[in-house]
Amino acid sequence: MMSRLRAENRSMLGNYDAVARRAMESLFRTFENFSEGTIVVDTNARVVWINKRYAARFGFEDAQAAIGLECEKVIPNSLMRQVVKTGKPILLDILETPQDPMIVMRLPIKDNDGNTIGAVGFALFDELKSLTPLFTHYTRVREELMATRHTLEQTRRAKYTFASFVGNCPATLEVKRMARRAAQADAPVLLLGETGTGKELLAHAIHAASARAGRPLVTLNMAAIPETLLEVEFFGAAPGAYTGVERKGRMGKFELADGGTLFLDEIGDMPLMLQSKLLRALQEKEIEPIGSNRIIRSDVRIIAATSADLPALVEAGKFRADLYYRLNVLPICLPPLRQRQPDLLPLVYAMLEEICTRAERDAPVLTQAALKMLVQYDWPGNVRQLRNILERLVMMHDTGEVDDSTLASLLGLRVVQDPGSLPAQPAAPEALIQPPPELGYAEAMAQFEAAYLVRALAASSGHVARAAASIGISRAALYKKLVAHRNAGRLPGRGVWNLSG
Ligand SMILES: Nc1ncnc2c1ncn2[C@@H]1O[C@H](COP(=O)(O)OP(=O)(O)OP(=O)(O)O)[C@@H](O)[C@H]1O
Ligand SMILES: [Mg+2]
Numbered sequence: 001m002m003s004r005l006r007a008e009n010r011s012m013l014g015n016y017d018a019v020a021r022r023a024m025e026s027l028f029r030t031f032e033n034f035s036e037g038t039i040v041v042d043t044n045a046r047v048v049w050i051n052k053r054y055a056a057r058f059g060f061e062d063a064q065a066a067i068g069l070e071c072e073k074v075i076p077n078s079l080m081r082q083v084v085k086t087g088k089p090i091l092l093d094i095l096e097t098p099q100d101p102m103i104v105m106r107l108p109i110k111d112n113d114g115n116t117i118g119a120v121g122f123a124l125f126d127e128l129k130s131l132t133p134l135f136t137h138y139t140r141v142r143e144e145l146m147a148t149r150h151t152l153e154q155t156r157r158a159k160y161t162f163a164s165f166v167g168n169c170p171a172t173l174e175v176k177r178m179a180r181r182a183a184q185a186d187a188p189v190l191l192l193g194e195t196g197t198g199k200e201l202l203a204h205a206i207h208a209a210s211a212r213a214g215r216p217l218v219t220l221n222m223a224a225i226p227e228t229l230l231e232v233e234f235f236g237a238a239p240g241a242y243t244g245v246e247r248k249g250r251m252g253k254f255e256l257a258d259g260g261t262l263f264l265d266e267i268g269d270m271p272l273m274l275q276s277k278l279l280r281a282l283q284e285k286e287i288e289p290i291g292s293n294r295i296i297r298s299d300v301r302i303i304a305a306t307s308a309d310l311p312a313l314v315e316a317g318k319f320r321a322d323l324y325y326r327l328n329v330l331p332i333c334l335p336p337l338r339q340r341q342p343d344l345l346p347l348v349y350a351m352l353e354e355i356c357t358r359a360e361r362d363a364p365v366l367t368q369a370a371l372k373m374l375v376q377y378d379w380p381g382n383v384r385q386l387r388n389i390l391e392r393l394v395m396m397h398d399t400g401e402v403d404d405s406t407l408a409s410l411l412g413l414r415v416v417q418d419p420g421s422l423p424a425q426p427a428a429p430e431a432l433i434q435p436p437p438e439l440g441y442a443e444a445m446a447q448f449e450a451a452y453l454v455r456a457l458a459a460s461s462g463h464v465a466r467a468a469a470s471i472g473i474s475r476a477a478l479y480k481k482l483v484a485h486r487n488a489g490r491l492p493g494r495g496v497w498n499l500s501g
Contacts, residue, residue, distance in 0.1 A: 196384030
């Protein structure tokens, strides 16, 4: 009885073995037929066998030439060695190749005692069509990741350090002392000062000297972005949250800056509605992308800057008092250049050196009268204006001396006979409307536009949105144009535009 059972058992086991073996063989054959690429490696991950088409894909005209090579020599990103080493399969994976990515499956080959003696890999590339949805998703996620990494890398590094902030007069030293102290702290910093006084430069320097220096510095300019897009810029949006420019969803600057610093430039231009949302985000250290019910914890340090008179805006009900107090923890006032006369020549020399090195030109030599004119001029556009003038000097006069009359024409000053009676008077804006014929066409048109925009602003009492509406362009477009003209030295700076709204 017992022996009959044992015999049956044995024959059944024999059957099982056969079925199992058949299953393995047919599995291999099915996969081999089905897949477009098959590779077998030994215990040392050397290629034992590879089919023709797969070898050809990796540049081996003759599949035999791949036999005996280490698998990575044939397939650069191969993970077959890992399978041989661990004895564990990698059931589904995406292999990047110089052409399209492929779906691959890698299985260990075991001997009767369960030792790994090699591995087999199958690649499916013609079957990818059936995997299109998965692939589209993968490709999109990968593209988004690359784009985000790129943005992060660009924004991550601070452009300037304290060493870039030139000047040694007492007022400047005090600014630097306070900024260094701010770098040690983690509370919000508020940078105040006229246009071109170095607020952005200082924001970079503070970030670079802070404990967050290894994390991103992300900038958001309140005035340059249309009001309707600001909220998305801040908090991000879930995919499909809005039907506008992007349906894919967008990562907000708050999230991008996580662990780092968020630099809010022109904070005075922030719409009231957004001010309350910002306040809440700062208090709760949490944000919610538009159209999602995902709450994101965000740890950012705020540096805000403005050339506007914030207390006056609070008074006028255009800036929330509670937000103002929240931001006004470490205020730093950057003095205008005209109050830092001892810094003027050090700034001139430092900037000339940098401009000339970059432009590969010799530094122009300024006459005593020209230097005196620089020191006595009142610089409404501050260091930025000074820099523009120097850039233009370098471009125009790479050899020889620059005298006061050349400088006067660059500064738009009426040349005064007796240089002792400086400061000279700035030319009236009307003078810009009639550019001299020796100017190139493009520059003449640009000067006309600058003067035209200033007039539109003046007619709207400096209210950007109203001025933009009156001449039929958008608020953001008007702002961008003004900034471009200012950066090109055609307009002195914000103090003169007196923007609001
Ligand atoms: N102390 C300084 N040393 C060297 N360069 C400076 C200094 N201050 C400002 N600059 C330069 O002047 C230009 C204007 O500075 P920045 O953009 O920081 O001004 P801002 O205060 O942000 O002006 P705005 O309010 O118009 O945005 C930049 O090119 C900057 O590098
Ligand atoms: Mg700025």
